[in-house]
Amino acid sequence: MVRNMTRRGLLGRGAAMIGCSTAAHPLLSTVTLASAQWDTRLVVMILRGAMDGLDVVRPVGDPAFAALRPGLLGAPGLPLDGFYEMHPALAPLQPLWQSDQLGFVHAVSTPYRDKRSHFDGQDLLEAGTGMDVPLAARREGWLNRLLQGLPGLDSQTAFAIGRDEMKVLSGSAPVMNWVPSVSLTVSPQSRLLLEQLYHADPLFRDAALEAIELTELAVPDATSERGRALAQMVGEGGQNAMIRSLAGFAAERLFQDTRIAAFSLGGWDTHRRQDSTLPKALGQLADAILTLQTGLGPVWGKTVVIAMTEFGRTVRENGSKGTDHGTGGAMIFAGGALRGGRVLGRWPGLDEADLYARRDLLPTGDVRSYAAWALRDAFGIDRAVLEGMVFPGLTLGDNPGLLR
Amino acid sequence: MKQATIAAIRFGYGLGAGRLAGSAPDIMQSLRAADAMVSAYPLLSLAEALALRRNYFKTQDAEASGDPEAVKAHEAARLAVADTSPILLRHVVARAVASPAPFRERLHLFWLDHFTTRIRGGGETALAHSFADTALRATMTRRFADMLRAVVVHPQMLLYLDQTSSVGPGSVAGRRQNRGLNENLARELLELHTLGVGGSYSQGDVMEMAELLTGLQFRPKDGGFAFVANHAEPGPETVLGRTYGGMRRGGLDAIFAALDDLSVHPDTARHLARKLVVHFVSDRPDPALVAHVAARWRETDGDLMQVYDALLEHPAAWGALGGKAKQPLDFIISAFRALGMTGADVMALPRQPFQEMVVNALAGMGQPFMRAPGPDGWKEADEAWITPIGLSQRIRWAMRNPSRLVKPLPDPRDFVVQALDDAATPQLIWAVGAADTVAQGVGLVLASTEFNRR
Numbered sequence: 001m002v003r004n005m006t007r008r009g010l011l012g013r014g015a016a017m018i019g020c021s022t023a024a025h026p027l028l029s030t031v032t033l034a035s036a037q038w039d040t041r042l043v044v045m046i047l048r049g050a051m052d053g054l055d056v057v058r059p060v061g062d063p064a065f066a067a068l069r070p071g072l073l074g075a076p077g078l079p080l081d082g083f084y085e086m087h088p089a090l091a092p093l094q095p096l097w098q099s100d101q102l103g104f105v106h107a108v109s110t111p112y113r114d115k116r117s118h119f120d121g122q123d124l125l126e127a128g129t130g131m132d133v134p135l136a137a138r139r140e141g142w143l144n145r146l147l148q149g150l151p152g153l154d155s156q157t158a159f160a161i162g163r164d165e166m167k168v169l170s171g172s173a174p175v176m177n178w179v180p181s182v183s184l185t186v187s188p189q190s191r192l193l194l195e196q197l198y199h200a201d202p203l204f205r206d207a208a209l210e211a212i213e214l215t216e217l218a219v220p221d222a223t224s225e226r227g228r229a230l231a232q233m234v235g236e237g238g239q240n241a242m243i244r245s246l247a248g249f250a251a252e253r254l255f256q257d258t259r260i261a262a263f264s265l266g267g268w269d270t271h272r273r274q275d276s277t278l279p280k281a282l283g284q285l286a287d288a289i290l291t292l293q294t295g296l297g298p299v300w301g302k303t304v305v306i307a308m309t310e311f312g313r314t315v316r317e318n319g320s321k322g323t324d325h326g327t328g329g330a331m332i333f334a335g336g337a338l339r340g341g342r343v344l345g346r347w348p349g350l351d352e353a354d355l356y357a358r359r360d361l362l363p364t365g366d367v368r369s370y371a372a373w374a375l376r377d378a379f380g381i382d383r384a385v386l387e388g389m390v391f392p393g394l395t396l397g398d399n400p401g402l403l404r
Numbered sequence: 405m406k407q408a409t410i411a412a413i414r415f416g417y418g419l420g421a422g423r424l425a426g427s428a429p430d431i432m433q434s435l436r437a438a439d440a441m442v443s444a445y446p447l448l449s450l451a452e453a454l455a456l457r458r459n460y461f462k463t464q465d466a467e468a469s470g471d472p473e474a475v476k477a478h479e480a481a482r483l484a485v486a487d488t489s490p491i492l493l494r495h496v497v498a499r500a501v502a503s504p505a506p507f508r509e510r511l512h513l514f515w516l517d518h519f520t521t522r523i524r525g526g527g528e529t530a531l532a533h534s535f536a537d538t539a540l541r542a543t544m545t546r547r548f549a550d551m552l553r554a555v556v557v558h559p560q561m562l563l564y565l566d567q568t569s570s571v572g573p574g575s576v577a578g579r580r581q582n583r584g585l586n587e588n589l590a591r592e593l594l595e596l597h598t599l600g601v602g603g604s605y606s607q608g609d610v611m612e613m614a615e616l617l618t619g620l621q622f623r624p625k626d627g628g629f630a631f632v633a634n635h636a637e638p639g640p641e642t643v644l645g646r647t648y649g650g651m652r653r654g655g656l657d658a659i660f661a662a663l664d665d666l667s668v669h670p671d672t673a674r675h676l677a678r679k680l681v682v683h684f685v686s687d688r689p690d691p692a693l694v695a696h697v698a699a700r701w702r703e704t705d706g707d708l709m710q711v712y713d714a715l716l717e718h719p720a721a722w723g724a725l726g727g728k729a730k731q732p733l734d735f736i737i738s739a740f741r742a743l744g745m746t747g748a749d750v751m752a753l754p755r756q757p758f759q760e761m762v763v764n765a766l767a768g769m770g771q772p773f774m775r776a777p778g779p780d781g782w783k784e785a786d787e788a789w790i791t792p793i794g795l796s797q798r799i800r801w802a803m804r805n806p807s808r809l810v811k812p813l814p815d816p817r818d819f820v821v822q823a824l825d826d827a828a829t830p831q832l833i834w835a836v837g838a839a840d841t842v843a844q845g846v847g848l849v850l851a852s853t854e855f856n857r858r
Binding site: 115119184198201204207213 | 566569573583584585595729791794796835838841852856
């Protein structure tokens with residue numbers, strides 16, 4: 001009885017929120033979604049700490065590159081297109097590159113400039129706005145604003161996964177959060193009493209209801225080949241065990257009813273000894289992508305993964321064999337729905353005069369327009385909605401044709 | 405609501421045994437009294453931490469020989485250092501549970517978070533002890549400038565924000581070894597520790613500050629810290645329009661002069677005033693209260709006792725409770741207090757239960773001790789803590805642990821009054837009476853919104 005009550009409460013809450021946000025956004029009337037298009041899966045990874053795009057996707061064809069980083073480049077990179085090489089720690093993803101399921105965009109950034117603060121940079125990346133929008137308007141994440149525009153939403157449509165706060169998904173549209181250790185098991189009488197105690201405090205009430213829901217959520221399906229392969233991968237242990245567990249949960253949910261998942265990867269703030277710190281972060285990224293591929297099975301073909309970071313790093317190495325906070329960087333795309341095998345973006349050059357503030361890679365593109373084109377191609381979202389609501393103030397420009 | 409209830413819950417660790425300060429003057433009085441907790445539950449000095457470190461690395465070198473005695477010696481040295489991490493947390497908890505001045509303990513954790521660092525691994529774990537007590541606790545009732553100076557030269561901070569790998573590119577060492585700047589400490593000093601991210605500084609100020617900070621180095625053999633002149637970037641540096649040092653800069657004076665100026669900057673006053681009000685009173689701070697505290701900061705050049713007084717004396721600091729959620733560490737400490745535990749009880753908890761009920765519980769609730777994800781420390785907003793995951797861990801803690809901590813458990817109908825006095829709502833009092841067991845009744849009190857909010 002209790003369980004039914006809470007379930008009703010939860011769904012009621014979600015429905016109320018959709019109604020509410022629909023009223024607040026007249027643009028929504030222009031959104032039309034065919035259910036077939038809504039079949040696509042989207043995974044957004046926020047690479048926290050500022051990934052060094054220049055080391056991950058190395059512009060070895062630029063004659064200035066090698067001299068800027070004499071102490072950073074350890075093992076040789078893996079050839080991509082003649083101009084760029086990929087960091088050797090991404091070797092596990094080479095088959096994806098070869099089958100056009102991995103791609104990059106170089107020399108991109110958010111509109112964030114100059115102060116180079118991780119926290120502000122991440123806030124802006126996740127808000128998806130420009131610097132001209134007042135702070136109060138940056139509370140909602142762009143993925144949440146996307147959800148607000150999608151009909152047929154329920155509370156499991158989108159999942160924020162892991163312990164890190166995912167501002168990119170936060171906002172008025174209902175979103176679920178999950179970490180590996182969540183569970184709420186109390187006596188039925190206590191559950192009933194807690195529900196009454198929390199009733200008047202929406203924060204406590206909703207958190208408790210969602211905890212109950214998550215506790216009851218199905219575990220990976222062990223009857224299928226796909227489910228067993230996923231379970232084995234997640235259970236492997238080692239230093240990337242946590243990230244495989246997050247990606248594994250994402251894959252399982254996405255295989256079923258969830259359409260959007262977001263989680264964080266840390267370890268990118270490579271101020272020191274980048275030759276040993278960056279490979280660890282890249283190893284996690286590769287493991288996360290491969291876990292998704294395994295866990296999604298046939299659905300991988302309908303999946304787009306976007307990995308983005310708050311800004312790039314200085315073009316020159318610093319005094320401790322690392323790099324400091326910069327501006328332009330790279331973003332990473334993967335998935336079976338991708339038309340990959342390409343490094344997109346307009347290369348600005350690395351001569352002193354080409355740099356931003358004479359220290360950073362000059363951004364020639366906006367990460368938001370690539371994300372927006374992915375949303376448009378994946379979900380069929382109107383350009384007007386993308387430019388007006390999801391990424392307010394953005395001009396999309398030409399379609400880079402990210403998806404098949 | 406009684407003023408004493410608000411005082412205990414908002415500015416302390418809740419109600420519990422013992423007489424507590426019930427008003428603003430009482431709280432300030434408790435802060436002016438001698439700090440009894442620091443000797444009752446002492447932490448290691450910097451010299452002691454460095455001795456542990458020395459022994460760690462010395463035995464590590466010897467271990468390479470493979471001699472079983474040497475291996476054993478290093479294992480002992482390793483454990484001695486590693487133990488200092490749970491000891492630090494245990495003493496922090498014992499102080500907060502036993503303290504006659506809970507506001508002092510709250511302030512200590514506030515500053516430990518404002519100047520976030522992480523407990524280091526390996527031989528350097530114990531450095532956090534003197535950072536907590538010498539750099540922060542001993543200075544938090546003085547001028548902010550004193551705290552800033554103590555923090556910026558402490559090895560714990562120098563290591564955490566990479567100052568140890570920053571060398572002036574034009575310095576002797578920089579030229580000889582082709583080394584350069586690391587901006588990390590300079591940036592966080594401006595962005596987080598003083599002016600705030602909205603403050604009036606530019607990337608140029610960060611660079612100049614980074615150059616000014618060169619020379620600050622971790623030097624274990626010299627007592628932990630030294631100004632290494634041949635690391636220092638030559639020439640004057642200009643931060644926020646003021647110029648520090650000269651062509652033959654060779655000491656700390658120029659760095660301290662810049663820190664002193666930062667400590668009294670109006671942006672620093674505003675940033676810290678807001679942060680104090682948000683931490684103690686509400687996630688949506690009253691602008692009048694922030695302005696009042698910031699004004700006192702400016703008038704007294706950051707005299708922290710005056711600043712606390714300004715916070716406590718303002719009527720807006722005594723509004724209705726409920727504007728904030730207790731962070732996980734505060735939740736656990738106030739649960740210990742409510743259950744009537746003493747500092748001695750905390751110290752007597754065997755290793756395993758302490759690990760489960762404090763160390764692991766904190767990690768589960770999202771706040772592993774001194775392991776915040778970044779230098780901006782823990783989140784303040786209630787939504788950051790009362791999440792499905794965080795709340796389910798609290799409920800589990802509340803239902804399971806009290807019966808392991810106190811025997812016999814109190815009658816839940818008495819406990820709700822002991823823990824919350826007139827902050828308990830009639831609904832909570834009713835629900836506690838309707839619980840199916842004593843343990844669940846006590847658990848309901850600790851899991852309630854009244855107990856988890858402040």
